[in-house]
Amino acid sequence: xxxxxxxxxxxxxxxxxxxxxxxxxxxxxxxxxxxxxxxxxxxxxxxxxxxxxxxxxxxxxxxxxxxxxxxxxxxxxxxxxxxxxxxxxxxxxxxxxxxxxxxxxxxxxxxxxxxxxxxxxxxxxxxxxxxxxxxxxxxxxxxxxxxxxxxxxxxxxxxxxxxxxxxxxxxxxxxxxxxxxxxxxxxxxxxxxxxxxxxxxxxxxxxxxxxxxxxxxxxxxxxxxxxxxxxxxxxxxxxxxxxxxxxxxxxxxxxxxxxxxxxxxxxxxxxxxxxxxxxxxxxxxxxxxxxxxxxxxxxxxxxxxxxxxxxxxxxxxxxxxxxxxxxxxxxxxxxxxxxxxxxxxxxxxxxxxxxxxxxxxxxxxxxxxxxxxxxxxxxxxxxxxxxxxxxxxxxxxxxxxxxxxxxxxxxxxxxxxxxxxxxxxxxxxxxxxxxxxxxxxxxxxxxxxxxxxxxxxxxxxxxxxxxxxxxxxxxxxxxxxxxxxxxxxxxxxxxxxxxxxxxxxxxxxxxxxxxxxxxxxxxxxxxxxxxxxxxxxxxxxxxxxx
RNA sequence: GGCCCCAUAGUCUAGCGGUUAGGACGUUGGGUUCUCAUCCCAAAAACCCGGGUUCGAUUCCCGGUGGGGUCACCA
Numbered sequence: 001x002x003x004x005x006x007x008x009x010x011x012x013x014x015x016x017x018x019x020x021x022x023x024x025x026x027x028x029x030x031x032x033x034x035x036x037x038x039x040x041x042x043x044x045x046x047x048x049x050x051x052x053x054x055x056x057x058x059x060x061x062x063x064x065x066x067x068x069x070x071x072x073x074x075x076x077x078x079x080x081x082x083x084x085x086x087x088x089x090x091x092x093x094x095x096x097x098x099x100x101x102x103x104x105x106x107x108x109x110x111x112x113x114x115x116x117x118x119x120x121x122x123x124x125x126x127x128x129x130x131x132x133x134x135x136x137x138x139x140x141x142x143x144x145x146x147x148x149x150x151x152x153x154x155x156x157x158x159x160x161x162x163x164x165x166x167x168x169x170x171x172x173x174x175x176x177x178x179x180x181x182x183x184x185x186x187x188x189x190x191x192x193x194x195x196x197x198x199x200x201x202x203x204x205x206x207x208x209x210x211x212x213x214x215x216x217x218x219x220x221x222x223x224x225x226x227x228x229x230x231x232x233x234x235x236x237x238x239x240x241x242x243x244x245x246x247x248x249x250x251x252x253x254x255x256x257x258x259x260x261x262x263x264x265x266x267x268x269x270x271x272x273x274x275x276x277x278x279x280x281x282x283x284x285x286x287x288x289x290x291x292x293x294x295x296x297x298x299x300x301x302x303x304x305x306x307x308x309x310x311x312x313x314x315x316x317x318x319x320x321x322x323x324x325x326x327x328x329x330x331x332x333x334x335x336x337x338x339x340x341x342x343x344x345x346x347x348x349x350x351x352x353x354x355x356x357x358x359x360x361x362x363x364x365x366x367x368x369x370x371x372x373x374x375x376x377x378x379x380x381x382x383x384x385x386x387x388x389x390x391x392x393x394x395x396x397x398x399x400x401x402x403x404x405x406x407x408x409x410x411x412x413x414x415x416x417x418x419x420x421x422x423x424x425x426x427x428x429x430x431x432x433x434x435x436x437x438x439x440x441x442x443x444x445x446x447x448x449x450x451x452x453x454x455x456x457x458x459x460x461x462x463x464x465x466x467x468x469x470x471x472x473x474x475x476x477x478x479x480x481x482x483x484x485x486x487x488x489x490x491x492x493x494x495x496x497x498x499x500x501x502x503x504x505x506x507x508x509x510x511x512x513x514x515x516x517x518x519x520x521x522x523x524x525x526x527x528x529x530x531x532x533x534x535x536x537x538x539x540x541x542x543x544x545x546x
Numbered sequence: 547g548g549c550c551c552c553a554u555a556g557u558c559u560a561g562c563g564g565u566u567a568g569g570a571c572g573u574u575g576g577g578u579u580c581u582c583a584u585c586c587c588a589a590a591a592a593c594c595c596g597g598g599u600u601c602g603a604u605u606c607c608c609g610g611u612g613g614g615g616u617c618a619c620c621a
Binding site for chain 2: 246303333
């Protein structure tokens, strides 16, 4: 089993065994009182504590909790990798939970894309919406009744309150706080409303939220397995919204309730969550639940060291797949961003990382996601393959039957000789294209270069949020694009010719939207970005010389 | 701005009081190869600053600086 000596000698205690963190543990720093360990007996809400203990005795339970709001993010894979490495190392389990409580940002298809991307990488979870498990359902949208019941429980216990403040009032409040440079946050306006008044407002079904009643004094401290003790004064903590006016929970409530009900023992997530962890700790305390162990990983960064974002970097796992990175190589690269092998080896498999995994070998400085090493390794790995394996991979990943067929359909009418297929189809492959030879095509009769760059930029932006554009299928994409033109006062032919050059790197190409779709969303995005950069440079050069 | 986290070459990292500060990618130079890619050799390149603690700090503590995160009815 390979358990270390220090983690042996398990007793039947309420606290599950845990690996000893590198940073010295401050005894009882955040340990709940013994009364808090007892399964709570608050009546109608099932606490699930029995399952909690049973599971904990079998090894850690961790979770990844992606939000289905867009393309599968490399950050999700990064966090999943560390969760999995830890869980597997200790014979535990990983849960995949879909955090779909934001209806406005929900993106259909995103959930499946997440499953596929993680599966491609070989990051396998034990329980999830797609494969069930004893702690389901694993989609938060399917657990709404629970969150409401728990919120009620807090309300009854006087640990939360209903807030009827309007959006307008909140906006005005924030504005005023900013003007005086005061601490931002909810002012507790509804915190002590007269119960009769609350009853009246509820009776007339006035929209409201439920907020946590955060203590105004004191300090909330928790232990981070990678960073030691972290504390924040309670005055810094807002009266966090738990239940939105649409009846959906916020992340804070849902994540605490689910982590408890799903018997999660170790919460391993990105550093961005550190400042909200005290809110979660307060919630655990309010419910009287056992705290999980927290581990906050460093955040993946852009080259400028800001948090990795799609504005500055491709962040979709699909992009890296489309560019032809090998999943094992990609995962290996992610692993080296923060983890190192005891023997200094840099090339390792997932299994080797699992076997060697230890928190003392995890670095929390946020690493820059810089592809140059990944490229070198990927080349090494391609070279190391047999010709047969390489061929198979090319036909699977680059010339897959569906994609190759679509390419041929587009190419067939446009060539005179079979042999022209490959040069003609070149635009569908490779990352960026060379605009030097077609630079003139960016010059429109009635538009300045700056205007052209601006419209491309707006288009790139719009394509991310528009539901039709997001499908990335020819018809909806065209419908969206035409609508975009009218909204921006552009003629379709003007915009479309810019798009054609930007995406294909040529002035002649198959129908624009077919071309875009076959190139793929990620490649289009990258080329569009590059084209914008190129056109801006042209504009700058021009204004300098003219 | 308040709070919180972080700090070894351009990038990812090793180091856990005494080292010529190690490796990888990248860069530069050279070699092999008809070219390219590969491969081989070599080089340049880092402990953010200031105080402590210590016989001795890259390493421990404090402060500063810098970077990042967070301050939503988003997660």
